[in-house]
Amino acid sequence: MNNIIGKTTEIIEEKELRERIGKLADITGSVYKIRKMSGFSFVILRTARNLIQCVLDTGNITCEELCENASVKVKGMVRKEERAHAGFEIDILEIEILSLPAAEVPVVINNREVKASLETKLDYRVITLRNHKERAVFKIQEGILAGARKFLMEKKFTEIHSPKIVFSGVEGGANMFGLQYFGKEAYLAQSPQAYKQMMVAVFDRVFEIGAVYRAEKHDTARHLNEYIGLDLEMGYISSFYEIMETETAMLQTVMAYLKENCREELELLEVNLPAIDSIPSISFKEAKEWIQKEFNRNTEDDYDFEPEEERLLCQLIKEKTGCEFVFVTHYPTAKRPFYAMEEDGDKEVTKSFDLLFRGIEVTTGGQRIHDYHAQTEKMKERGMNTEAFESYLMLHKYGIAPHGGFGMGVERFTMSLLGKTNVREAALFPRDMNRLVP
Amino acid sequence: MNNIIGKTTEIIEEKELRERIGKLADITGSVYKIRKMSGFSFVILRTARNLIQCVLDTGNITCEELCENASVKVKGMVRKEERAHAGFEIDILEIEILSLPAAEVPVVINNREVKASLETKLDYRVITLRNHKERAVFKIQEGILAGARKFLMEKKFTEIHSPKIVFSGVEGGANMFGLQYFGKEAYLAQSPQAYKQMMVAVFDRVFEIGAVYRAEKHDTARHLNEYIGLDLEMGYISSFYEIMETETAMLQTVMAYLKENCREELELLEVNLPAIDSIPSISFKEAKEWIQKEFNRNTEDDYDFEPEEERLLCQLIKEKTGCEFVFVTHYPTAKRPFYAMEEDGDKEVTKSFDLLFRGIEVTTGGQRIHDYHAQTEKMKERGMNTEAFESYLMLHKYGIAPHGGFGMGVERFTMSLLGKTNVREAALFPRDMNRLVP
Structure with missing residues (x-):
């Protein structure tokens, strides 16, 4: 021994x-x-x-x-x-x-940049990540999450890990990966929404950093089919603005953390950290009108932004306020999930927000319905089967404080922060419609 | 605005x-x-x-x-x-x-204990977690992970998040959940093994805290089909004992962290934190012989421990040394994965270990093969198709330092630490053969 x-x-x-x-x-x-x-x-x-x-x-x-x-x-x-x-x-x-290696590398990785197409870089990800600049992306990504965690723990959020194999999806179900689970139909969670709400009733404030799955057939520079979600949910809020204030404070801590802990990587990638004194906020309706007026532009979607509109709004906000972030509030009820709380006196819009950063949406959040009757009524209006949501609705039935939260796509946030043009560059081993290897 | x-x-x-x-x-x-x-x-x-x-x-x-x-x-x-x-x-x-709640709770949750069967507790998990003692389990679980992370960051490990949808399983594949991924066969990762090894070549030391999937048809008090894995991997090791030393030091930090940050929960659950000055280590062969001799007992499995043997070994070690942990080393090559490194001069056993804690295995680890030719040879001996592992083998082909690591089942560790008899009590929303809800 x-x-x-x-x-x-x-x-x-x-x-x-x-x-x-x-x-x-x-x-x-x-x-x-x-x-x-x-x-x-x-x-x-x-x-x-x-x-x-x-x-x-x-x-x-x-x-x-x-x-x-x-x-x-x-x-x-x-x-x-x-x-x-x-x-x-x-x-x-x-x-x-x-x-000793057994062969010479097929892609040059010891120059300042890996000079290869994104496809080649990803095919050889196992070795291209060994390039000093390529790996720096993920040291900064680690810093973003470490900074967020530092803030959330100081604010007494409890970190949770919820299951990713689920029986049903709170968000809808159309865009979920299905799997066989010992003879039952199961899905991969498209967000920890239900679980983080349940856990607000346990610890008041919770957060989770974990995988999120979307079976969307999007083949764009900003979509991944598996990504890292930074999700939080907090109880006892007096309004949904409190969630936005919390996110603002969290981002301030993240930037300070990066400045302190990732100085070399930030210099290497020539990253300018955005200043965040405060973040401007504008309603969806106002923002739409502003973009239409300023750019003499018609919109094709009355319920959501087109990617180009997100870019233009960020441009306008930056010109006017200098800020590279903007909260957009009060999204139309029709386009928000069944658990989103409607604005007092205006059922057409929700107490919700997105955070846009450098032209792209990085966060979706809002206040949730906490009253049992209000929640079941809304589900029935939407033609949903409330019985299938029995365990979720236990949350409301047996009492839950007013609450809300948000979810952030970590790769997308990293991409915007580092000025990358494709989210895959900020994903360690990206999963998209065509890529399952390595 | x-x-x-x-x-x-x-x-x-x-x-x-x-x-x-x-x-x-x-x-x-x-x-x-x-x-x-x-x-x-x-x-x-x-x-x-x-x-x-x-x-x-x-x-x-x-x-x-x-x-x-x-x-x-x-x-x-x-x-x-x-x-x-x-x-x-x-x-x-x-x-x-x-x-306000809409109904009275169907299970009494405001007594010191929730007096109900485990089945009932889990059926009503959404509300039974609101009991003060039930929730304390997960505050301690958070503390275990926070303590481990504190240690690992101090030791300059980089935290990573690897994909859980994978094209193949390094561990075998028999016990994997399959899913359709845009027309391709995919699986849920049964460990981050391949990715953490790949990332050693990038950051030298990495760790991951994330979901692990096992489609095993085990319906026991110690198996879950989805669980939280705490995985680490470190390069430039001089022997696999260095990994065990690292785990020992990590556990010392975890206990100190819990003592400092979870005092109230530990008192509430009457937890005795184990003292860890050092952890005894014994070879698999010696341990088997010792148990057989001491308890005059025949073994049915020459390549692994039966659960009862794990319990008896921990009992012997505790009697002899006072320690509640024991490392068992040199597991038979036949029962370890293809990437396990064999002992110098003895191909029958591997440079591997398990950590047992209070009668149950909580960690599996060891040194990995780093030489490309040695790895491909061993795979061929096992009848594996090396071409299917092309991206994994890039790791070895283009050079990787001697390395090794371990994986810990977090719920199982929590269960042992808290003296629970069923791992489901240490899982927030457990997934087993029969349970997919809530």
């Missing part, structure tokens, strides 16, 4: 190496690039988060097998070098090869 | 109210229980995390509609009261009803 004690090797980041100038350091990494010079080689290592420039004195150290994409362990002296990007280099004293 | 500023109402917890004795407080909550006395009523409010005892002077304030499960807003004076559990009560000055 052995005893396993708790310990973990530390990963040394660039900023920590900078503190060790004049000292020895042991680092591990994958050989990103080798540049042979006269009598020595530059060996650039890709470590967990950085590219570290090492110098191999080829006159003194022979390492014939060394090649790009080899995994190595290096002992070296950290030497100040102002010409190096990091301000230092590592003079290699010992180098050990831990693992 | 409005301007939405960032702000959120604060939730006031019991410990914060205790600081406000002699002052006014505004709180919101659901009426958990009303106890009518002569001239006044005790009104117990269930707030986000506590049960707060309020006193309603029924002589002065009339609130006829007040009933259990109503959602209310209260303004009151916080008064020191040593007989109250919290050390204070709130004298209600104003009370406003925000929402």
Whole structure:
């Protein structure tokens, strides 16, 4: 019998190496690039988060097998070098090869950019993600979620994980993936809507970060069929504006978190973080009229925005207020789900909102109906079978506070933040109508 | 146009109210229980995390509609009261009803325990979770994951979210849920194994907290068909013992986090947190022999433990070392997946481990094959079609450091920690062969 004690090797980041100038350091990494010079080689290592420039004195150290994409362990002296990007280099004293590739990569991944079509990048995602700029996207995506979680935990939201195999869809059901579940018909959840509402009755405020499924036959630059949803729901709200205020505060924390924790990645991708003092809000109706007037443009959809209208509205808002976000409120009841609460005194519109960011919708939210009779009445008006929703309606029947929330598409938000033109670039292993691999 | 500023109402917890004795407080909550006395009523409010005892002077304030499960807003004076559990009560000055239930609950939820069968509890999960003890399970589960995440982020693991709709299963495929994906056969991922390995080549250390699917026809107290997996994978390991050391350190942080952040829930559920100085480790072969010898017992499975053997081993280890955890190492190659690395000089066993906790397996892990030729050879030996794994094998072909990791079933860990006898009690909305609702 052995005893396993708790310990973990530390990963040394660039900023920590900078503190060790004049000292020895042991680092591990994958050989990103080798540049042979006269009598020595530059060996650039890709470590967990950085590219570290090492110098191999080829006159003194022979390492014939060394090649790009080899995994190595290096002992070296950290030497100040102002010409190096990091301000230092590592003079290699010992180098050990831990693992070798079996072939050369079919796509060049060690230039500043991966110069390939999006299709090729995605086909070779397993290796193109090893490019320093490609991977930075997902370090920032991690930061977006970490910042949001930090805010939500401070505000005493409880994090939940609800099932994704469900018996029915609250949102409709037309756009759901079906599967056989031990002889029963089941579906993949198209949102945690029902569960997060149920959990408001348990913890008052909840959030979930998890997979969301939409079987929509959309083949566009902004749709994915599986994506990461950041969903929250909060009870005891006095109006749906409180949800928008919460989202605004959350986004402020996200930006501050990114500034503090992802500085290098933001610089690498040349990202300008949007300033968020406050976010302007405009009703759907007003926004439609404004766009029509300003651009002398007819709309084809009275109940929703066309993508071009979202872009134009963001342009108008930015010109007028400087803000890159805009809340659009009071969407038509006809286009919102059965659980959306209608405006007091105007059944045609709902206490709902979308958040648009740099021309694209990133969040949908609103206040939900909490009264049992109001909810069942509305479902009957829509021809829905309330019996099929028995467990969902337990929420209302046995008492639930006024509540509401929102859902954000994390890849889409990342895409807008990083100025990418296709949401697939912000999805680790995207799932669309044609892509199931890798 | 409005301007939405960032702000959120604060939730006031019991410990914060205790600081406000002699002052006014505004709180919101659901009426958990009303106890009518002569001239006044005790009104117990269930707030986000506590049960707060309020006193309603029924002589002065009339609130006829007040009933259990109503959602209310209260303004009151916080008064020191040593007989109250919290050390204070709130004298209600104003009370406003925000929402009323439409019916009385069919299961009593405001006693200390929900006295009902597990089946009933789960059928009425939407309301039984409102019981103070039932919900505490999930506050602790949140704490387990938050503690693990805290540790992993400190150790510079990157959090990822991999797709759950996959084209094939790394683990085998027999126990997978199938679905139609735009005319293609697809499956629900039975682990993020392939993706976390791919991402080690990108970020060196990664973890994921997400849904895992097993279509196993097991109807036992310890199996779920959808569960939360806590998965990690780390590169540049010098041996698979490093993974066990990391897990030990992670569990130490988890226990410290729970002690600091979930004290009230731990007391409520009378949980004894296990001490973890170090965790004993024993080989599978030694463990089997020890159990056979100590209990004069024959085994029916030479390649794995029977559930009873897991229980007996934990009993022996606890008697001998005092520890409630035990790592079992070197599982037979025949029972481990194709990506498991074999022990140097002994192809019959793998560099693998399970972690058992209080009689049940909670983690499976090990070192993976990183060499391309070794991996493809082993797959061929097993009669696998390497072409179908082309994208997975890009990982090895283009170079990957020695690496390994583990997967933990979060509900099962929660179950063991809380001394529950059925894993369903530690699953928010469990999915098993017979249960798809709610």
